[in-house]
Amino acid sequence: MALHEVDGDRRNAPDDLYALNGTGSALPRYRIPDGPMPARAAVRLVQDELALDGNSRQNLATFCTTWSEPEVRTIMADTLDKNLVDKDEYPQTAELESRCVHILADLWNAPDGSRAVGCSTTGSSEAAMLSGLALQRRWRARRRAAGKSLDRPNLVCGPVQVCWEKFGRYFDVELRQIPLLKDSLTLRPEQLADYCDENTIAVVTTLGVTFTGDYEPVAAAARTLDALQADTGLDIPLHVDAASGGFVAPFLQPDLVWDFRLERVKSINASGHKFGLAPLGVGWAIWRDAEELPDELVFHVDYLGGDMPTFALNFSRPGGEVVAQYYNLLRLGRDGYAAVQRACAQAAGRLADAVAELGPFTVLHDGKSALPVVCWTLAEPPAPDGWTLYDLSERLRMRGWQVPTYPLPADRQDVVVQRVVVRHGVTRDLVELLLSDIRTALAELERQHVGVAEQSPGFHH
Numbered sequence: 244m245a246l247h248e249v250d251g252d253r254r255n256a257p258d259d260l261y262a263l264n265g266t267g268s269a270l271p272r273y274r275i276p277d278g279p280m281p282a283r284a285a286v287r288l289v290q291d292e293l294a295l296d297g298n299s300r301q302n303l304a305t306f307c308t309t310w311s312e313p314e315v316r317t318i319m320a321d322t323l324d325k326n327l328v329d330k331d332e333y334p335q336t337a338e339l340e341s342r343c344v345h346i347l348a349d350l351w352n353a354p355d356g357s358r359a360v361g362c363s364t365t366g367s368s369e370a371a372m373l374s375g376l377a378l379q380r381r382w383r384a385r386r387r388a389a390g391k392s393l394d395r396p397n398l399v400c401g402p403v404q405v406c407w408e409k410f411g412r413y414f415d416v417e418l419r420q421i422p423l424l425k426d427s428l429t430l431r432p433e434q435l436a437d438y439c440d441e442n443t444i445a446v447v448t449t450l451g452v453t454f455t456g457d458y459e460p461v462a463a464a465a466r467t468l469d470a471l472q473a474d475t476g477l478d479i480p481l482h483v484d485a486a487s488g489g490f491v492a493p494f495l496q497p498d499l500v501w502d503f504r505l506e507r508v509k510s511i512n513a514s515g516h517k518f519g520l521a522p523l524g525v526g527w528a529i530w531r532d533a534e535e536l537p538d539e540l541v542f543h544v545d546y547l548g549g550d551m552p553t554f555a556l557n558f559s560r561p562g563g564e565v566v567a568q569y570y571n572l573l574r575l576g577r578d579g580y581a582a583v584q585r586a587c588a589q590a591a592g593r594l595a596d597a598v599a600e601l602g603p604f605t606v607l608h609d610g611k612s613a614l615p616v617v618c619w620t621l622a623e624p625p626a627p628d629g630w631t632l633y634d635l636s637e638r639l640r641m642r643g644w645q646v647p648t649y650p651l652p653a654d655r656q657d658v659v660v661q662r663v664v665v666r667h668g669v670t671r672d673l674v675e676l677l678l679s680d681i682r683t684a685l686a687e688l689e690r691q692h693v694g695v696a697e698q699s700p701g702f703h704h
């Protein structure tokens with residue numbers, strides 16, 4: 244065993260933070276302390292609290308950025324005092340946001356000469372609210388013009404992220420979520436017609452379904468809606484929730500047609516802070532043409548000087564994430580993003596193959612196509628006293644890994660899955676370490692549950 248020498252000098256050093264005034268006794272946590280304390284002491288206390296959080300690099304549940312270059316930290320520090328809404332005071336920050344909008348409209352193939360518009364948001368959730376609002380107002384305008392009722396608008400979608408449920412509830416739009424068919428992980432275009440009617444403000448398809456990482460068939464959905472229009476006259480717009488896929492598909496599946504190349508796709512959202520590689524707090528919403536964004540939603544605020552139109556739920560917002568997004572686009576370029584996402588897909592593929600070989604699992608999504616996300620289930624339902632995926636999650640947690648276990652959405656709630664998001668920083672090496680811990684955990688679970696089985700009914704003392 245290593246022998247550790249106690250450094251008496253260090254222990255007694257006068258700048259020992261724990262000896263500073265204010266840290267020798269318990270502090271009030273839920274009311275403001277009476278007086279100040281030294282900054283170094285306060286920061287140490289806060290850091291101690293944070294030490295009890297999970298380690299973000301081992302958080303395999305999140306899609307969000309957990310690894311950044313030191314340069315990104317520099318940018319975040321440089322922009323700590325920049326309010327994105329102060330377009331007139333910080334015109335260059337506004338310019339960088341505008342460049343990002345141009346870059347994304349181009350990356351998502353807005354037609355040449357189009358009047359695409361877009362904005363940054365706090366994430367895909369705000370982008371979804373804004374896109375949903377634009378669709379709702381467009382529908383209202385069409386209904387009003389036709390002299391028809393404005394009651395009960397609805398939004399049709401597959402298994403969406405919770406932000407669309409929020410949109411529905413906050414803005415009074417019925418969410419018609421199409422249940423999954425038994426053999427499918429995404430909505431099927433042939434299901435759409437039964438759910439759409441004259442009150443449908445849009446269909447939302449997801450490029451990178453949260454639950455599994457699979458892409459929904461956007462082009463096929465567009466064709467189905469084209470056919471529906473030809474049959475019934477209903478002209479239903481398509482929105483793509485590309486929270487993750489918007490920064491993956493253009494680099495890994497450039498030939499997949501899911502974006503503004505499809506005439507029916509009117510708007511797209513993505514999370515800059517997921518596969519966009521920006522730090523937490525930025526998303527994007529882009530409309531194929533300015534006419535898709537009703538004027539009544541755009542605000543012109545003149546009391547800050549200038550008159551830059553805005554579309555946002557917040558007023559003040561930090562500028563750093565947007566600047567860091569621009570930095571990443573500039574720094575990596577198309578090839579750099581492709582290299583990062585390819586490395587993720589390769590690591591995901593390795594994880595999927597190895598998990599499949601372990602025996603007890605069936606891989607539902609192997610991360611080699613669509614998002615670099617691996618999703619598996621138990622090949623056979625667990626015996627009544629056998630171990631479950633929830634038990635496996637718990638054992639992995641002992642080694643710091645956070646691998647979520649949850650049921651698939653309706654109508655496949657009977658399938659419980661486990662999911663690993665392979666994003667920038669989840670390296671091939673980290674995947675090997677995870678696999679080694681999965682093997683150890685499985686051996687331990689088998690051992691424990693063999694013990695349980697031996698004591699099962701029939702065994703009497």
Ligand SMILES: *Cc1c(COP(=O)(O)O)cnc(C)c1O
Binds near residue numbers: 365451526
């Ligand atoms: C993460 C996610 C969202 C929500 O995005 P935030 O950036 O976390 O607000 C919406 N849709 C999908 C498909 C997502 O993966």
